[in-house]
Amino acid sequence: MDLDKLLETGDRCIHKEPPTCVANCPVHLEIIDFIAEIENGNFQNAYKLMEKKIPFHQIIGRICDHPCEAHCERSKSGGAIRISELEKAVLEYGAVKPKKAWPLPKNKGKVAVVGAGLSGLTAAVDLDKKGYAVTIYEKENRLGGRLWDLIGDSLTEAILLQELKTIKDKKITVVFETAIDVNRLAELQTEYDAVYLGTGEWPEKIALNPATFQVGEATLFAGGRLTNENDSVVFSASSGRRAAISIERVLSKVSLTDSREREGIFETPLQFDSSNQPPSLTIPKTAPLYSQEEAIAEAKRCFKCQCRKCIEGCVHMRKYETSPDAYIRQINHSERIILGTHYANKMINSCTECGLCKEECFLDISMKDVIQETRESMVKRGKMPASAHDFALKDMAFSNSSRFSLVRKQPSKEASKDLFYYPLISFSDYVKGLYKGTGKTEYLFYPGCQMPASYPDDIKNIYEYLVGHVNGDVGIYLGCCGAPADWAGQQDLMAENVAAIKKVWDEMERPTFILACSSCMRIFEKYLPEITVQSLWDVYLKEGLPNKDYLKTAQTLSIHDACGTRENSDLHESVRKIVAKLGYRVEELEYTKEKTKCCGYGGLVYYANRDQADAFVSERIGESQNDLLVYCTMCKDLFVSGGQRTYHLLDLLYPKDNVELATRKMPTFSERQQNRGRVKQILLKEIWREEAMEVETADTYQLIIPEDVQKKLEDRYILIEDIQAVLKNAETKNERFCNPETGDFLAKLRRQNVTYWVKYAKEGETFIIKSVYSHRMEIVEG
Numbered sequence: 115m116d117l118d119k120l121l122e123t124g125d126r127c128i129h130k131e132p133p134t135c136v137a138n139c140p141v142h143l144e145i146i147d148f149i150a151e152i153e154n155g156n157f158q159n160a161y162k163l164m165e166k167k168i169p170f171h172q173i174i175g176r177i178c179d180h181p182c183e184a185h186c187e188r189s190k191s192g193g194a195i196r197i198s199e200l201e202k203a204v205l206e207y208g209a210v211k212p213k214k215a216w217p218l219p220k221n222k223g224k225v226a227v228v229g230a231g232l233s234g235l236t237a238a239v240d241l242d243k244k245g246y247a248v249t250i251y252e253k254e255n256r257l258g259g260r261l262w263d264l265i266g267d268s269l270t271e272a273i274l275l276q277e278l279k280t281i282k283d284k285k286i287t288v289v290f291e292t293a294i295d296v297n298r299l300a301e302l303q304t305e306y307d308a309v310y311l312g313t314g315e316w317p318e319k320i321a322l323n324p325a326t327f328q329v330g331e332a333t334l335f336a337g338g339r340l341t342n343e344n345d346s347v348v349f350s351a352s353s354g355r356r357a358a359i360s361i362e363r364v365l366s367k368v369s370l371t372d373s374r375e376r377e378g379i380f381e382t383p384l385q386f387d388s389s390n391q392p393p394s395l396t397i398p399k400t401a402p403l404y405s406q407e408e409a410i411a412e413a414k415r416c417f418k419c420q421c422r423k424c425i426e427g428c429v430h431m432r433k434y435e436t437s438p439d440a441y442i443r444q445i446n447h448s449e450r451i452i453l454g455t456h457y458a459n460k461m462i463n464s465c466t467e468c469g470l471c472k473e474e475c476f477l478d479i480s481m482k483d484v485i486q487e488t489r490e491s492m493v494k495r496g497k498m499p500a501s502a503h504d505f506a507l508k509d510m511a512f513s514n515s516s517r518f519s520l521v522r523k524q525p526s527k528e529a530s531k532d533l534f535y536y537p538l539i540s541f542s543d544y545v546k547g548l549y550k551g552t553g554k555t556e557y558l559f560y561p562g563c564q565m566p567a568s569y570p571d572d573i574k575n576i577y578e579y580l581v582g583h584v585n586g587d588v589g590i591y592l593g594c595c596g597a598p599a600d601w602a603g604q605q606d607l608m609a610e611n612v613a614a615i616k617k618v619w620d621e622m623e624r625p626t627f628i629l630a631c632s633s634c635m636r637i638f639e640k641y642l643p644e645i646t647v648q649s650l651w652d653v654y655l656k657e658g659l660p661n662k663d664y665l666k667t668a669q670t671l672s673i674h675d676a677c678g679t680r681e682n683s684d685l686h687e688s689v690r691k692i693v694a695k696l697g698y699r700v701e702e703l704e705y706t707k708e709k710t711k712c713c714g715y716g717g718l719v720y721y722a723n724r725d726q727a728d729a730f731v732s733e734r735i736g737e738s739q740n741d742l743l744v745y746c747t748m749c750k751d752l753f754v755s756g757g758q759r760t761y762h763l764l765d766l767l768y769p770k771d772n773v774e775l776a777t778r779k780m781p782t783f784s785e786r787q788q789n790r791g792r793v794k795q796i797l798l799k800e801i802w803r804e805e806a807m808e809v810e811t812a813d814t815y816q817l818i819i820p821e822d823v824q825k826k827l828e829d830r831y832i833l834i835e836d837i838q839a840v841l842k843n844a845e846t847k848n849e850r851f852c853n854p855e856t857g858d859f860l861a862k863l864r865r866q867n868v869t870y871w872v873k874y875a876k877e878g879e880t881f882i883i884k885s886v887y888s889h890r891m892e893i894v895e896g
């Protein structure tokens with residue numbers, strides 16, 4: 115994994131970039147934190163933030179010309195946040211006594227500051243703190259310069275005097291009533307290591323670097339009103355502070371210019387979308403100063419501007435309280451350390467790889483791609499915990515085994531005469547399907563592995579429909595597209611699977627695949643672009659809906675698009691048209707079509723972190739009061755398991771009598787595999803008239819499994835055939851413990867990397883399963 119590229123992606127994320135108000139505050143008060151403290155009524159904490167960032171905060175906090183407010187995002191919807199008024203309120207309600215600072219030894223050099231206005235005083239205090247011996251030269255007999263002109267309701271004389279006392283308290287030398295002229299300045303430059311000029315006016319034009327405040331190449335620096343065209347008080351203070359940084363850099367012989375792009379006012383790369391935020395008007399002052407309640411109310415109006423676009427849509431990032439920048443740093447960390455961390459591994463396996471983040475991001479940052487690459491790297495480095503995806507990969511192996519997998523051409527004209535042909539009535543749709551008997555497979559129906567697991571009875575219906583409607587021979591191919599291997603980061607396995615599909619495609623003379631599952635569509639797009647595919651739903655729309663008695667309820671449904679279809683806008687439209695043809699109204703969800711959310715199955719999260727999958731389910735079903743309509747079987751199964759009435763498109767196209775379709779529960783893991791096997795049996799028997807093959811089955815013992823144990827089977831990914839195997843081993847080899855008090859047996863058996871425990875009782879020929887447990891071994895490479 116290219117970690118430098120990874121970090122670059124993380125650096126592009128603007129989540130942590132400062133809001134426009136902070137970028138336009140010359141001293142960068144942490145405005146969001148400051149406002150959040152006020153909002154919580156913590157005026158003292160807010161005060162400490164002012165103290166930390168604003169020089170002479172007791173003065174500037176009262177008279178600041180607040181350039182921040184002119185750039186506030188709130189301006190467009192109710193008026194800028196009155197940051198300067200909030201500062202005044204904080205000075206009133208939150209002031210705490212300053213901590214006594216112990217003076218540092220002044221051994222780093224000597225600096226002269228000319229002019230005791232705000233910029234000079236700021237430079238002097240900052241340099242004093244840094245350990246320089248500072249001498250201030252002031253032409254008047256008092257400190258403060260033009261601050262005296264700003265005395266008024268806010269800044270009183272008493273406060274000004276109190277603040278200016280700092281200079282005396284710090285024992286900074288001041289030489290009063292000493293005007294410095296051009297000649298004397300030249301002398302000061304030889305007497306001192308550096309000179310700061312903050313006189314407001316100067317007889318000569320001064321050419322200085324606006325980023326460093328250095329005059330030419332010299333040890334002379336200037337700031338304050340000399341460099342400040344619009345007279346901004348806060349800019350004056352900031353220029354003094356930045357010049358002090360320059361002086362320190364020059365005197366300590368480090369680069370004067372490195373990493374200083376963000377001093378003073380700068381342009382923030384943050385983009386904040388406030389379009390969805392309701393307007394809210396500025397809180398008016400009912401007295402010269404905001405009351406605490408008014409200040410809190412004003413603080414509440416602040417958007418706390420931060421890019422959270424992708425996070426808002428992603429329950430995974432919210433659950434882990436992370437953002438792409440931090441997430442990527444965490445991945446970088448666990449990629450660099452030898453063992454990986456359990457926490458990071460679990461987090462990485464809890465992203466559904468749904469791709470919504472990229473869709474939402476201003477900068478196209480895709481956590482889906484980052485996570486996929488990370489999983490692949492974890493597999494390569496032997497750091498992927500086997501337990502995370504073990505069951506899903508075994509389930510995939512099942513689907514590609516002879517128990518489910520099947521490839522067949524359409525039966526010959528002769529053999530299928532009574533199967534597909536309908537009375538030849540010229541106005542019937544079915545006429546189109548008259549089998550021409552070319553023998554060349556033009557189409558291959560590939561229903562995937564989840565649809566046969568959840569809708570075993572419909573696969574034959576669909577196949578018959580296709581043969582009856584599509585022009586050209588339609589074969590069938592049962593198997594798994596490899597989505598589990600892809601999501602698990604198992605690239606070798608994925609490559610094998612892709613090769614197997616390609617082989618069938620070639621052998622069948624390269625037919626068009628008709629796909630019914632959104633995960634298959636995604637996999638074919640990603641790994642098999644050479645194969646032409648068509649969605650089953652597009653076929654229905656094009657060829658006409660099957661002639662069935664549809665559910666005629668004229669209900670309003672909300673369509674949930676599977677996340678694998680995100681980029682397939684044609685498919686979104688086809689599905690909506692079918693639903694409209696069936697007589698339903700559609701209400702769109704907030705996140706829909708290319709911005710759809712994941713149901714919680716994606717990325718194998720359902721297997722790696724069930725809590726996280728549940729959170730996806732509940733967030734999605736919480737979005738609508740209507741019944742949902744989906745066209746991916748896993749979406750249906752998960753939403754129903756979350757308690758949401760959900761139809762699959764097949765429920766509407768092939769309704770069954772006496773079944774409450776919208777609440778039909780997800781088959782268990784064992785039932786899913788049995789269903790797949792059954793689909794194969796039905797097709798072979800009823801379409802190809804082939805002898806039913808031998809079904810390998812371990813179903814030998816009669817079992818009673820109470821509901822609570824059934825739930826455990828699902829939670830621990832245990833199949834009935836695993837239980838049968840444990841019982842067989844226990845009963846035939848007598849490898850079991852008996853509890854003499856209860857008469858219960860406890861038996862265990864290791865199958866591949868999983869050990870299963872079964873507690874059971876026997877009643878005649880029946881086994882009552884009392885409890886089950888499984889443990890998946892981690893394969894530790896060493």
Ligand code: SF4
Pocket residue numbers: 133134135136145146185186187188195197415416417418419
């Ligand atoms: S809304 Fe708040 S965070 Fe955003 S610019 Fe205004 S003050 Fe700053």
Ligand code: SF4
Pocket residue numbers: 427428429430431464465466467468469470471472481482712
């Ligand atoms: S891919 Fe989906 S689940 Fe993963 S981080 Fe992006 S939005 Fe979240």
Ligand code: SF4
Pocket residue numbers: 126127128129421422423424425437438439474475476477478479
């Ligand atoms: S949308 Fe997400 S990834 Fe993109 S910049 Fe914002 S926080 Fe970062």
